[in-house]
Amino acid sequence: MQFGKIAVGVGIGADNLLHTDRTKFRLRFSIINLTNKDALYEFLSTFSGTHFVTPRAFQLQVGVIF
Numbered sequence: 078m079q080f081g082k083i084a085v086g087v088g089i090g091a092d093n094l095l096h097t098d099r100t101k102f103r104l105r106f107s108i109i110n111l112t113n114k115d116a117l118y119e120f121l122s123t124f125s126g127t128h129f130v131t132p133r134a135f136q137l138q139v140g141v142i143f
Contacts, residue, residue: 083114084109084110084111084116086107086110087107087111089105090104090105090138099143100141101142101143102139102140102141103138103141103142104138105138106138107138108133109131109133109135110132111133112133116130
């Protein structure tokens with residue numbers, strides 16, 4: 078028995094890393110398609126067509142709020 082393809086994403090982050098009142102630092106890390114499965118998906122729309130699932134990708138976001 079074969080089940081459908083599942084793409085798993087994981088993310089973790091923290092806001093206000095320095096615990097200050099004025100300037101706040103933000104840090105986020107995420108992994109898209111953790112299992113790195115190859116798959117196709119379709120929106121069942123005339124204009125969208127069939128697409129590949131994004132391969133495993135790592136993303137790091139750093140932000141400053143002032």
